[in-house]
Amino acid sequence: MPRFLHTADWQIGRQYGRFAPEDAAVLAEARFAAVERIAALAARERVDAVLVAGDVFDAQTVSDRTIRRLFNALQGYEGPWILIPGNHDAALAESVWTRAQRLGAVPSGAHLLLEPGVRAFPELGFAVLAAPLTRRQTHDDLTAWFDAAETAEGLARIGLAHGSVQGILAEEIDSPNPIAAGRARRARLDYLALGDWHGFKQVDERTVYSGTPEPERFRENGSGQVVRVEVPGPGRTPVVEPLEIGQYRWIAWDETLSVGSDLDLLVERLDGLSHETVLDLTLGGALDLAGGRRLDQALSEVQGRCRSLQVHRAGLRLEPTDEDMAALRADGYVGEVIAQLRLQQDAGDAAADTAREALAILAGLLGDQAEGS
Template sequence: MKLLHTSDWHLGRSFHGVGMLGAQQHFIDQLVDTVRVHSVDVVLIAGDVYDRALPGVDVVTMFSDALSRIRSAGARIILTSGNHDSASRLGFGSAILAHGGVHLRTRIAELATPVQLELDGATLAVYGIPYLEPRLTAEELEAAAPTHTAVMRAALERIHQDLESRRAHGPVRSLVMAHTFASGGLTSDSERDLSIGGVGAVPLDLFDGLDYVALGHLHGRQELSASVRYSGSPLPYSFSESGHHKGGILLEFDRDGLVGAENVSWDTGRRLAVLRGTMADLLESEKHAAAEDSYCQITVTDAERPLKAMERLRARFAHTLVLAFEPEGGPRTDRLTYSERIAKAQDDLDVCCGFLDHVRSRSAGDAERGLLMETLAKVQAAEVSA
């Protein structure tokens, strides 16, 4: 049996103000192709189907169409909710959808009720643990404390109890989907923090004794152990993911358990580039030529903030989305505070030029000083005539 481990679709998300529905549709097209080419039996979605609890109508339509296409390609679907999803909304109609081969696990009451898949002489029990907010779920789970570790431990205890009862009647292999931050995982800027100070990370040994754990939440594909993996998001959602290889993980099970796990890569469309340098280097160096058609995050390191930096950079890098200014060697230490500038100003022109220097980290040029002088002269003339 072949299963495709995915997570963190974040349908409806934008990228620094750029809509991503087209890119998300492109990844869904590739996912459906993967299902057909590899004869995938089950597609797993380990949480964060949507980017927000109340997705737009067009986003819901896209997801509905994706489910239909995956089913038409021959695969069943098992999904659970993440911290970005509304569990109750995502889980609506779950009993009806199950009859059509779409299995939703968004409620605590269902986390120990697996989707049972037939292997050759054995059963693969797939459990879905939705995102568990400790303060809201600890009591229902009868957890020892309102912490991520305690609620996950309580959830897994229920699953192990169910597995023991099923194994009394024959061989059962286990797969658990969970949307959580497991110890050892590498984070990205685009993930919403699950806790403060790192206490949200659950120990990896909580997952001992399971054949495979399909994790969601972290956007980088990574292997925490042979049986515990993050598939990562299918698209990059922050510039910190510029070096990621996006896709899913193709799993193969037989009656003995997991026998194969292979990364599947998908094209993400326009690439990401993170550039840093002086304006002269950025605009002239050939080493940046490959980034000209990429979405760019650029940090300018000139000692003074360049004039019309974004406009000039976009002349070469048309898809620059983020611009930062970090003078090489740190901020200038010879600059006066704004209060000190005002105190030392000799006239109104000094006040105006000091303000420009303060807000732009760049002194007024000759043309700007001339324009300010002309404007001040008109104001003074108007005051005299009044």
């Protein structure tokens, strides 16, 4: 009964340009840590192999140090690791894989399947039918040859490929590389391990996308997992179980603040976030000045607690009430400035953001002055 861990889309070397440098470095490092956790899990589970269905590296141009660090991260499990290239790290004539081999970085337990073919592991009871990408994009189904491929009797037939099962996935996936729906059935596969879709998705009882083991997008698609697979025997239905492996939780909130209770609820939710949260927060609606100051305080606190916080305030207005104006003693020229800033919030461009920030700063200064008088 062969047992595997199935994973894909490690994207080692991925850059996070939209984040602050401190956060970007930590998120990039988390991808190496995810591989180390996979190795530790494989050793604990005593699986027969780890199947890695492409996009091990995010680009062909990663540094030699990154290559060495990736293969060093495999050391917690002696193998076999069975890896194929995907669209990000295709097996070109000169590629990240040929560089890794020249560097002598590839451990003996790592089997790089850089050409299509069958690799048998008779001592472990299975054979791998590999469909590596040899260029970034193709319009041919590289798994078509699986149907006629022969494997020794009694060995489980395991397919390993990277691409898009036709008619199943959304249009915005990373590459168009097609895989026919029903390939596992037609090719008599006991299991088809796929990469390219970054979330867990079971296409049918024998065809599975593992997703990326460490989330890197704001999607609720089951990322951050690996798949444990048991194949009872040739022709029998595999037992498939996704297992949580990711460290950071990426979440996106779109919040409209209209009444005081909306802000109360948002502050409560922010207080409940852990330090392993990557939050993208879009705000809309309107707050009075007291509410704005309370929101700023809550965001400052959560920014120090979460891994990363990005806030988009373009849709959020500051609306000083008459009570706010009276409390700030904002009459005369100062009152006119505040009124002008309120109007500029409606500009809908960079000037609106500037006006909103200026209004918040002015309100804060006036509030501090009022408290000190």
